[in-house]
Amino acid sequence: MSEILETEVSADHGRRLRAPEESTPVLDVDDLVVEHRNRTTGEVFRAVDGVSLRIDAGESVAVVGESGSGKTTLAMAATGLGVRGSGDIQLLGHSLASIGRRQLRELRPEVQVVFQDPHGSLDPRQSVRSGLRELRGLQRERTSWIDDDGLLDRVRLTPDMLDRYPHQLSGGQAQRVCIARALLMRPRLIVADEPTSGLDVSVQADVLKLLQETQASTGAALLMISHDLAVVRSVCDSVHVMFRGKVVESGPCETVFKNPTNEYTRELLDAMPGARWRARR
Amino acid sequence: MTELLTISGLSISARLADCDLRLLDDVDLAVRRGQIVGVVGESGSGKTTLARSVVGLLEKNVRVDGGSISLAGEQVVAPGVDLTAGVRGGQVGMVFQDASRSLNPLMKVRAHLAEVLHRHVPGIDKDEVRRRSVEVLEQMRITDTARVLDSYPHQLSGGLRQRVAIGLAVVTRPSLVIADECTTALDVTTQTKVVELFRTLVDELGIGLLFVTHDLMLASDLCDEIAVMSSGRVVEQGTALHVLESPEQDYTRRLLAAIPAWN
Numbered sequence: 131m132s133e134i135l136e137t138e139v140s141a142d143h144g145r146r147l148r149a150p151e152e153s154t155p156v157l158d159v160d161d162l163v164v165e166h167r168n169r170t171t172g173e174v175f176r177a178v179d180g181v182s183l184r185i186d187a188g189e190s191v192a193v194v195g196e197s198g199s200g201k202t203t204l205a206m207a208a209t210g211l212g213v214r215g216s217g218d219i220q221l222l223g224h225s226l227a228s229i230g231r232r233q234l235r236e237l238r239p240e241v242q243v244v245f246q247d248p249h250g251s252l253d254p255r256q257s258v259r260s261g262l263r264e265l266r267g268l269q270r271e272r273t274s275w276i277d278d279d280g281l282l283d284r285v286r287l288t289p290d291m292l293d294r295y296p297h298q299l300s301g302g303q304a305q306r307v308c309i310a311r312a313l314l315m316r317p318r319l320i321v322a323d324e325p326t327s328g329l330d331v332s333v334q335a336d337v338l339k340l341l342q343e344t345q346a347s348t349g350a351a352l353l354m355i356s357h358d359l360a361v362v363r364s365v366c367d368s369v370h371v372m373f374r375g376k377v378v379e380s381g382p383c384e385t386v387f388k389n390p391t392n393e394y395t396r397e398l399l400d401a402m403p404g405a406r407w408r409a410r411r
Numbered sequence: 412m413t414e415l416l417t418i419s420g421l422s423i424s425a426r427l428a429d430c431d432l433r434l435l436d437d438v439d440l441a442v443r444r445g446q447i448v449g450v451v452g453e454s455g456s457g458k459t460t461l462a463r464s465v466v467g468l469l470e471k472n473v474r475v476d477g478g479s480i481s482l483a484g485e486q487v488v489a490p491g492v493d494l495t496a497g498v499r500g501g502q503v504g505m506v507f508q509d510a511s512r513s514l515n516p517l518m519k520v521r522a523h524l525a526e527v528l529h530r531h532v533p534g535i536d537k538d539e540v541r542r543r544s545v546e547v548l549e550q551m552r553i554t555d556t557a558r559v560l561d562s563y564p565h566q567l568s569g570g571l572r573q574r575v576a577i578g579l580a581v582v583t584r585p586s587l588v589i590a591d592e593c594t595t596a597l598d599v600t601t602q603t604k605v606v607e608l609f610r611t612l613v614d615e616l617g618i619g620l621l622f623v624t625h626d627l628m629l630a631s632d633l634c635d636e637i638a639v640m641s642s643g644r645v646v647e648q649g650t651a652l653h654v655l656e657s658p659e660q661d662y663t664r665r666l667l668a669a670i671p672a673w674n
Contacts, residue, residue, distance in 0.1 A: 196598040197569075301454075330453040330625065335669040357599065364671035401599040403606075404628025407655050408673055 154223040156319050156351040157185045159208045164200070164215035177203040178215060179375035187318065190345060190352035192362040192383070194398070195372035201355045204372070205321050208353075209241045210234060222318060239269050242312035244341070246324035248304035252296040258282075258307055259292040265314055273314050284347075285310040285340055302333035306340065313344050320345060323355040338365055359402055363387055371395045415587050415619040416442040416465065420478035421488075423464060427472070434460045434473065436643040442587065442619040447609070449634030449651065450623045453666075457643040462591045462623045464488060466505050467495025483586065501531045504580030508592040510572040514564040520548075520575050521560040524582055531583040547582040550615075551575070552608060570601035574608065581612065588612075591623045606633050627666060631655050639663050 164178040177200045185191045193201040207213040210226045219226040222240055224233065245251045253261060259278060266273045279289045285306040296304055305325065312320055322341060326334040342365060345352045356362050362369055363383050371379040371392065379392040390396045423435040435457050442448045452458045463469055465480055467488070480488035482502060487494040499505075507513045514523060524544040528535055535543075548556040551574040564572055573593060580588055590609070594602040610633060613620050624630050630637050630651065637654045639647040639662065647660045658664050 196600065331627070331666060332453065332669040335671070338671070358671075360671040360673055363673065397600055401603040402628075403599070403602070403626055403632050404670075404673075405632060406652070407628060407631040 155184045155186050155220065156189075156222060157183070157208060157353065158218075158220040159183050159204075160218040160220075162204065162207060162215050162217035162219065164203050164207045164213055176375050178207060180217075181370075181372075181375075181377050183208075183370055183377070183380070185319070185351045185353060187351055188345075188349050189368075190342075190354065190366040192354045192356060192366040192369040193372055194356055194359060194362055194369055196357060196398075199372040200375040201372050202323055205323060205353055205355050209243070209319065209321055210237070211241075211243070239272055239315045240318040241321065242315050242317040242319070243321045243323065244305070244308050244312055244325045246327050248299075248301060248308045248328075249296055251308055252304060254296050257293055257295050258299075261307075261311065262292075262314065265311060269315060272316065275316065276314070281310050281314055284313060284344075286336075300333075301329050302337060305329065305333075305337050309337070309340055309344060313348065316348055317350050319351045319353065321353045321355070324357070325354070326361060327356075327358070334361070341365065359387065359398060371398065414441050414443055415483060416440070416621065417481045417484075418461070418465070418478070419481075421461075421464065421480060422476040422478055423460065423469070423473055424476055425470065425473045434643050435464070437478070438643075438645050440638055440645065440648075442621055444586070444619055445613060445617050446636065447613055447620040447622055447634045449630035449637040450621065450640060451625065451627050451630045451637060452640035453625060456640040458623045458625075458640050459591055460643075461640070462505075462589050462621060465495070465587075465589060465621070466499045466503055467493055468499075468505075500527065500585075501583050502585050502587065504583065504585040504588045506573075506577050506580045506588065506590040506593040508595050510569070510576040510593075510596075511564055513576055514572065514579075516564055518563070519560065520562055520564070520567075523575070523579055524560075527579055527582055543582060547578045548575075550581070550612065551578045552604075553578075569597055570604065573597060573601075573605055577605070577608065577612075581616070581618070584616075585618065587619045587621065589621045589623070592625065594629070595625070602629070609633065627655070627670065639666070 160182050162178055162181045166175045166177055181204055193204060195201045203213055207215045208219055210221060221237060224237060262278055278292055282289060282291060287303060287306050291303065299307065325341065326337050329337060338361065354362065354366055366383055368382050369386050370377045373394045379386055379390065379395045386395065387399065390399060418438055418440040421435055421438045425432045425434055438461060450458045450461060475488060475490050477490060479486050482498055486492065487498055521544060525540050528540050528543060544560060545556050548559055553559050553574055559567065567575065594605050597605060609620060612618065622634055634651045636649065637651045638645045639654060641662050647654055647658060647663045654663065655667065658667060
């Protein structure tokens with residue numbers, strides 16, 4: 131993914147990144163459009179259609195919507211991960227459209243992604259320990275703040291997990307390893323793309339708590355992609371509802387979920403399972 | 412009301428290289444006509460094993476140690492007994508989680524339905540196959556039946572594909588349908604429609620439905636009764652609202668507590 135991006139990024143002028151100011155938003159996206167062109171038919175599909183969103187440090191923002199609504203494409207384009215679009219994207223005060231290759235590489239560790247399928251995002255041939263060693267080799271200074279045992283303890287895993295391979299980990303344990311790997315970089319932005327969709331409900335509760343703690347302890351911003359409104363409401367401050375590439379409604383979770391103004395948001399809320407149970411609680 | 416499915420004291424284990432692993436332990440469960448019974452539990456709790464044991468779709472190294480399964484009063488599963496081949500697809504219909512994988516990608520919907528009908532309805536003629544194919548798709552609330560019949564699975568949306576899979580399960584007019592996580596891969600709004608469809612089918616056709624899911628909330632919306640499974644046992648069983656509102660078991664309470672709060 132990064133390879134594709136790097137070849138497309140404009141020439142590198144060798145500039146170093148300037149330090150962002152305190153008040154600079156972690157992510158500021160303005161009027162983002164991402165289109166996919168079908169190579170055989172030439173048809174253009176607009177996956178993200180004029181989306182704007184802003185995330186400040188320490189803030190947690192959710193993007194909800196159904197499959198194909200463009201929420202993952204939005205997150206990937208907004209963080210410079212492989213997908214390119216038009217529109218202005220400011221990541222930690224740097225415009226993704228104009229920064230060079232080396233600068234983008236410097237920016238990368240500031241954004242860490244936790245994906246839906248932890249087993250798909252870990253190398254099956256690497257033990258947890260050797261995976262962490264690889265990350266430390268890439269970012270020596272940045273990762274020296276904590277040792278492996280301490281890091282695993284932060285995600286409530288015991289040190290004996292270090293010698294395990296991904297297939298020897300349960301889904302919940304593997305997702306904790308992924309969170310630990312993200313945490314190691316002390317990122318300024320954590321992108322969590324359906325981080326608990328494949329997990330059992332009791333494991334989901336632990337992983338969500340862990341994500342919140344990680345965010346609180348590092349002061350990072352969180353961009354969470356989810357289709358689960360209850361998960362979003364329990365973790366995030368504000369929410370953007372996406373439908374067919376457009377944000378149809380945005381606002382603080384409490385406002386949007388209590389008084390939805392958009393028809394599609396209402397439809398999503400009505401479709402949430404458990405209405406019968408919640409009505410009686 | 413007549414009991415359609417009776418599972419009593421069912422124990423099943425898998426023979427592994429060095430030991431036996433108990434998959435189901437003394438499970439009791441019943442489904443009546445016109446009733447939806449939910450089986451809920453986390454991964455590995457045995458809910459899928461329970462569902463598959465009714466239709467004899469267990470792995471080769473799995474053996475029934477004790478107890479029995481009866482369909483409409485006739486025993487089909489007991490230690491050393493497996494008569495499920497005679498009821499599978501005819502008396503019992505099954506819907507799986509992933510419709511795109513339970514349908515043959517090289518066969519049109521029309522051919523899927525014809526195959527099932529020819530197999531389970533002896534002597535059925537072409538016209539009857541055509542008539543019942545259209546009829547069942549209409550029951551699935553599919554409006555453009557002609558297009559769907561002439562489509563390959565990949566040409567249909569996920570929701571439509573799952574409707575076709577449900578259609579295949581009920582086209583032989585079974586008295587019992589087993590649905591194993593059949594809405595898990597669907598979007599919530601599509602899930603709602605499939606769940607509503609199940610309720611209508613159960614009410615209209617008077618079938619019984621065994622609905623396996625990991626989603627307690629979904630089960631609470633749809634099911635008349637719920638059985639909560641953990642480690643191969645049914646730990647709690649009762650009407651949906653009773654199980655959710657006044658759970659008696661610690662495990663059920665913990666499961667409910669893990670669901671993100673909404674209010």
